[in-house]
Amino acid sequence: MTGQTTTVAPRETISPFAKVRDIVLSSPIVMVATALLAIIVLAAIFAPWIVPHDPVRLTPSVRLKPPNEEYWLGTDAFGRDLFSRIITGGRISLVIGVGAAIAAVAAGLLLGLLAGYIRWMDALLMRMVDGLMAIPNVLLAIAIVSLWGASLWTVLFAITIPEVPRVVRLVRSVVLSAREEPYVEAAIAAGSSTWLIMRRHLVPNTVAPLIIQGTYICASAILTEAILSFLGAGINPETPSWGNIMAEGRIYFQINPGIVLWPGLVVSVAILSINLLGDAVRDALDPRMAQRGIDR
Amino acid sequence: MFGYILQRLLAAIPVMGFVALFVFLLLRLTPGDPAAIIAGDTATPEQLEAIRDSLGLNDPFFVQFFNWIGQLLQGDFGTSILSGKPVIELIQARMEPTISLALTTIILSVVIAVPLGVIAAWKHGTLIDRFVMLLSVVGFSVPVFVIGYLMISLFSMQLNWFPVQGFRPIGDGLGPFLQRIALPTFTLTLLYIALIARITRTSMLEILGDDYIRTARAKGLPESRVLMRHALRNCSVPIITVIGIGFALIISGVVVTESVFNLPGLGRLTVDAVLARDYPVIQAVILLASLIYVVINLLIDIAYVLLDPRIRYS
Numbered sequence: 001m002t003g004q005t006t007t008v009a010p011r012e013t014i015s016p017f018a019k020v021r022d023i024v025l026s027s028p029i030v031m032v033a034t035a036l037l038a039i040i041v042l043a044a045i046f047a048p049w050i051v052p053h054d055p056v057r058l059t060p061s062v063r064l065k066p067p068n069e070e071y072w073l074g075t076d077a078f079g080r081d082l083f084s085r086i087i088t089g090g091r092i093s094l095v096i097g098v099g100a101a102i103a104a105v106a107a108g109l110l111l112g113l114l115a116g117y118i119r120w121m122d123a124l125l126m127r128m129v130d131g132l133m134a135i136p137n138v139l140l141a142i143a144i145v146s147l148w149g150a151s152l153w154t155v156l157f158a159i160t161i162p163e164v165p166r167v168v169r170l171v172r173s174v175v176l177s178a179r180e181e182p183y184v185e186a187a188i189a190a191g192s193s194t195w196l197i198m199r200r201h202l203v204p205n206t207v208a209p210l211i212i213q214g215t216y217i218c219a220s221a222i223l224t225e226a227i228l229s230f231l232g233a234g235i236n237p238e239t240p241s242w243g244n245i246m247a248e249g250r251i252y253f254q255i256n257p258g259i260v261l262w263p264g265l266v267v268s269v270a271i272l273s274i275n276l277l278g279d280a281v282r283d284a285l286d287p288r289m290a291q292r293g294i295d296r
Numbered sequence: 297m298f299g300y301i302l303q304r305l306l307a308a309i310p311v312m313g314f315v316a317l318f319v320f321l322l323l324r325l326t327p328g329d330p331a332a333i334i335a336g337d338t339a340t341p342e343q344l345e346a347i348r349d350s351l352g353l354n355d356p357f358f359v360q361f362f363n364w365i366g367q368l369l370q371g372d373f374g375t376s377i378l379s380g381k382p383v384i385e386l387i388q389a390r391m392e393p394t395i396s397l398a399l400t401t402i403i404l405s406v407v408i409a410v411p412l413g414v415i416a417a418w419k420h421g422t423l424i425d426r427f428v429m430l431l432s433v434v435g436f437s438v439p440v441f442v443i444g445y446l447m448i449s450l451f452s453m454q455l456n457w458f459p460v461q462g463f464r465p466i467g468d469g470l471g472p473f474l475q476r477i478a479l480p481t482f483t484l485t486l487l488y489i490a491l492i493a494r495i496t497r498t499s500m501l502e503i504l505g506d507d508y509i510r511t512a513r514a515k516g517l518p519e520s521r522v523l524m525r526h527a528l529r530n531c532s533v534p535i536i537t538v539i540g541i542g543f544a545l546i547i548s549g550v551v552v553t554e555s556v557f558n559l560p561g562l563g564r565l566t567v568d569a570v571l572a573r574d575y576p577v578i579q580a581v582i583l584l585a586s587l588i589y590v591v592i593n594l595l596i597d598i599a600y601v602l603l604d605p606r607i608r609y610s
Contacts, residue, residue, distance in 0.1 A: 131318060132315075134586040136589070138549075142551075142578065146575065147333065219437065226487055271439075272438070
């Protein structure tokens with residue numbers, strides 16, 4: 001948008017900062033959600049410096065202790081501090097959430113532009129998208145992880161792939177309506193290249209819906225990661241992640257339910273906050289967007 | 297109308313074709329020898345050679361693919377690495393708990409979610425509306441297994457109302473069946489309620505603003521009749537649609553719920569297969585789940601014509 005050849009008519013601009021502030025302050029629920037999410041994210045980022053105990057050190061003498069002054073949420077079956085593990089576990093979940101959102105939006109944007117603008121690709125791409133959507137996302141992710149092994153990259157890939165079809169559909173629908181606009185027809189008539197039309201006229205239309213969809217994908221990816229780890233098809237069980245902590249706590253649920261329920265609470269609060277923020281952004285950017293197919 | 301049904305039927309074939317191609321590619325694109333993956337870690341070189349033979353790994357790519365499709369169409373889904381039995385037998389043995397759970401969930405969700413959505417739209421902007429909206433966001437945000445463990449903790453461990461785990465077929469009597477399927481159903485229902493209540497509310501809101509609703513009210517119809525007869529009926533298409541789309545969600549949810557409550561269904565089968573890297577089983581479950589999804593959505597496409605006489609298809 002900032003090329004020398006571009007002449008943009010002056011328009012009213014609100015600074016992005018003010019926009020974000022307005023969204024956050026739009027309701028008390030959104031304010032609480034933002035605050036909780038900020039705490040979880042900051043705690044995850046600074047985890048190595050703030051955890052009270054080493055999250056992976058085994059201390060057999062304090063196995064399965066209930067919450068006490070030294071171990072705030074108690075310890076797991078190997079005597080590791082649950083509180084430190086939950087804080088550290090957020091790092092994997094958040095990396096996967098953000099990574100999957102960026103990757104799915106990028107892939108979906110590219111394929112959606114192709115499907116929406118280049119006629120002969122549309123039928124082919126949309127059949128592929130229909131096929132992918134027919135496979136339940138957890139099953140698809142399980143299959144990928146069980147074949148390719150459980151590295152961080154495989155899990156990220158396995159979680160991203162099932163999210164792409166919805167982005168493709170969204171971008172395609174935006175492009176299909178935008179290409180009928182007079183300014184796109186004018187650009188075609190003026191002989192602009194396909195690449196230029198996409199970049200300058202079509203992509204900007206997709207930005208707002210993609211920001212919203214990206215938020216939902218982030219939440220959904222964190223959920224899927226937790227489910228995969230819980231089922232034993234997630235990243236290496238040695239690495240503390242919210243799903244892994246809960247998976248290990250399953251056997252001891254009757255003895256110390258906290259090992260499952262505390263990480264469960266944190267992951268739920270994180271996902272809930274991201275979803276609520278997504279709803280607030282949607283309402284702020286375009287109240288009618290909900291009806292245009294942007295939904296979970 | 298028969299032309300329309302035929303057209304939908306034909307459109308479903310390429311979708312399933314792409315699912316099959318995807319599942320096929322997934323195995324072939326995996327680094328290493330597909331035969332070794334199919335055979336598992338304990339296979340002897342002779343077994344490997346036999347599997348290579350049966351997979352036709354020396355044939356050209358498309359010959360392999362269409363041979364495989366041919367086998368699938370004859371009901372040959374391969375052999376499980378873990379148990380050595382034909383995959384199709386394993387699946388048949390595990391169908392009942394899964395189908396039971398999916399059906400009880402759909403029924404209970406619709407019974408709860410549709411009235412919730414209607415009331416939320418009718419009392420738009422009130423506390424009830426906000427509660428329903430919040431409930432639906434929560435339903436999307438809390439992992440199914442966390443809900444499951446909360447249920448176990450509350451209803452089984454504290455209150456002792458339900459057994460913690462297990463499954464009894466409906467043939468053993470309705471009582472024992474319901475007692476064991478209740479908690480898994482409640483668990484999964486919350487997720488599905490979120491989906492259905494949300495779409496019911498959105499479409500009701502749109503329709504309640506229409507002129508004919510005002511007319512119906514103006515001519516003095518009781519409010520219940522306006523809501524049920526005039527508004528809800530016109531929402532049936534989006535609601536039915538989301539029930540179909542949400543079916544993929546239910547299948548994912550069933551896999552998780554079954555492993556929380558130890559139900560011996562397809563989900564348990566899949567999870568055990570993942571732990572043993574039993575790819576033939578995983579592959580078959582994916583194909584089956586997708587087939588069911590496609591068939592259900594096909595039926596829903598056909599139901600549109602019956603539900604909404606305004607929709608005419610050529």
